[in-house]
Amino acid sequence: MSNSINEQIDSRRTFAIISHPDAGKTTITEKLLYFGGAIRDAGTVKGRKTGKFATSDWMEIEKQRGISVTSSVMQFDYDDKRINILDTPGHEDFSEDTYRTLMAVDAAVMMVDVGRGIEPQTIKLFEVCKMRGIPIFTFINKMDREGKEPLDLMEELEEVLGIESYAMNWPIGMGRDFLGIYDRFNNRIEQVGAEGDDRLLALNEDGGLAEPHPMIDTPYYKQTLNDIELLNEAGNEFDEERVAKGDLTPVFFGSALTNFGVQTFLETFLKFAPPPQPRLTMEKVEVNPKSEEFSGFIFKIQANMNPKHRDRIAFVRIVSGVFERGMSITVPRISRVFKLTQTTQFLADDRETVDQAVAGDIIGIHDTGNYQIGDTVVGGKSSFIFDALPQFTPELFVRVSAKNVMKSKHFHKGILQLVQEGAIQYYRTLHTEDVLLGAVGQLQFEVFEHRMKNEYNVEVQMEYLGSKVARWIENEGDVQESMAGQRAMLVKDRFEKLVFLFENEFAMRWFHDKHPTIKLYDLL
Numbered sequence: 001m002s003n004s005i006n007e008q009i010d011s012r013r014t015f016a017i018i019s020h021p022d023a024g025k026t027t028i029t030e031k032l033l034y035f036g037g038a039i040r041d042a043g044t045v046k047g048r049k050t051g052k053f054a055t056s057d058w059m060e061i062e063k064q065r066g067i068s069v070t071s072s073v074m075q076f077d078y079d080d081k082r083i084n085i086l087d088t089p090g091h092e093d094f095s096e097d098t099y100r101t102l103m104a105v106d107a108a109v110m111m112v113d114v115g116r117g118i119e120p121q122t123i124k125l126f127e128v129c130k131m132r133g134i135p136i137f138t139f140i141n142k143m144d145r146e147g148k149e150p151l152d153l154m155e156e157l158e159e160v161l162g163i164e165s166y167a168m169n170w171p172i173g174m175g176r177d178f179l180g181i182y183d184r185f186n187n188r189i190e191q192v193g194a195e196g197d198d199r200l201l202a203l204n205e206d207g208g209l210a211e212p213h214p215m216i217d218t219p220y221y222k223q224t225l226n227d228i229e230l231l232n233e234a235g236n237e238f239d240e241e242r243v244a245k246g247d248l249t250p251v252f253f254g255s256a257l258t259n260f261g262v263q264t265f266l267e268t269f270l271k272f273a274p275p276p277q278p279r280l281t282m283e284k285v286e287v288n289p290k291s292e293e294f295s296g297f298i299f300k301i302q303a304n305m306n307p308k309h310r311d312r313i314a315f316v317r318i319v320s321g322v323f324e325r326g327m328s329i330t331v332p333r334i335s336r337v338f339k340l341t342q343t344t345q346f347l348a349d350d351r352e353t354v355d356q357a358v359a360g361d362i363i364g365i366h367d368t369g370n371y372q373i374g375d376t377v378v379g380g381k382s383s384f385i386f387d388a389l390p391q392f393t394p395e396l397f398v399r400v401s402a403k404n405v406m407k408s409k410h411f412h413k414g415i416l417q418l419v420q421e422g423a424i425q426y427y428r429t430l431h432t433e434d435v436l437l438g439a440v441g442q443l444q445f446e447v448f449e450h451r452m453k454n455e456y457n458v459e460v461q462m463e464y465l466g467s468k469v470a471r472w473i474e475n476e477g478d479v480q481e482s483m484a485g486q487r488a489m490l491v492k493d494r495f496e497k498l499v500f501l502f503e504n505e506f507a508m509r510w511f512h513d514k515h516p517t518i519k520l521y522d523l524l
């Protein structure tokens, strides 16, 4: 591999921002794009609530809802780094795509609202990142508002998420009295309300302000010095290796809206966020990003990005080597070769044609129905396959059928394809053979219904079964159908494996007490 390509690979930083809705993910993304010069005005990425900047017309359903359905990718340069941010939609837009996006990043930034602390969706996304062992950086946002005590938040991180933390900086006051941050990493104080170099105040050897400053007489400053002393004595030590493994999260405080602490965060984050990481094949062989041959895997397929065409775009995370437009790739699963002439790279909501991309980058390849989520793509002569993407435990279920029984052939074809694509999960009741669909987010059902109608010309009817606790069974042979009941449905997944769908956690515990020999497990 040439030096220049190696340098390009080293410069890549590919990450996702995870958070519960409203923690400020969009706001901080805008600020980051702004610093990277990718947008001129911090406030133009999307304005879902007002609909003012509803830029995406990828799918009819997006227009109807005024949201962006699936994760997009944003690329920009900062200093000597090329940054790829993968968006992870939440709330009503939450779906398996959100989880799968986390399979394609090398690091995650976790946004936490200072007033709300760790929220449910943050926990779910965090767990997926933790499972992958990627570094997680925490940004505690909205310091311009009153919120929880910083020490309590650090404790919450450790107790709720079970991750140790290291405060890279510490707030001085909050809300209307937010005076700035005490930057332990850069050894300075960054003050609110000052511009340019005046923002930064030097510290002396004792860790206090080196020069006289009105802040010194405030109770907030004194409190911060006390907290810092406590952190120095009793807190965790900063340990780069533990950060890299995801065992220790560096914590930053700031305010995305007022753009305070964001640039310092970005610069420090870039020092520790890893370059593109190797990936294992099914044979557990490591594929190095700098290995000569191009390889990647598909983590998402987006239908109908351009409403004029019915084509799809497959999102590829490049694992190794260089992609060049027009090159041929093999999909080892089907042993077929494709020439990639129509490819896309992403920047905010504009899609640009890409001529060259390297390990760490995300490209979109044009798909007429050949690819599946999880597919490996390789250049050259190799035919290895990367480790499979995990399947996630669905939480919501519907019973589905075609409105018109004459359409049942189309119905089954449509379901088969959408299931293969990873849009939705397929289950079947044991004797009646009813089709059930499982999802992690409500939006998946809406997308399913919409696509069945538009792509397969089938109107479906869906009966909502609500949320269920799905559990697979280690010792299937010991299961008897009589164990199932109203509060524990027994179904099969698409691989013919038995699954119990419990009404709730309580029903599951009750089942466990009654049948202690049945070993249940969940997916991620």
Ligand code: G4P
Pocket: 019, 020, 021, 022, 023, 024, 025, 026, 027, 028, 047, 049, 141, 142, 143, 144, 145, 254, 255, 256, 257, 258
């Ligand atoms: P999300 O993508 O994580 O869902 O959150 P988003 O950035 O859309 O932010 C959610 C709300 O929180 C927005 O207000 C946003 O302006 C506000 N916000 C984000 N960062 C900060 C911050 O640092 N301080 C304060 N005080 N507010 C912040 P909204 O009124 O719900 O929406 P909008 O009408 O402003 O778009």
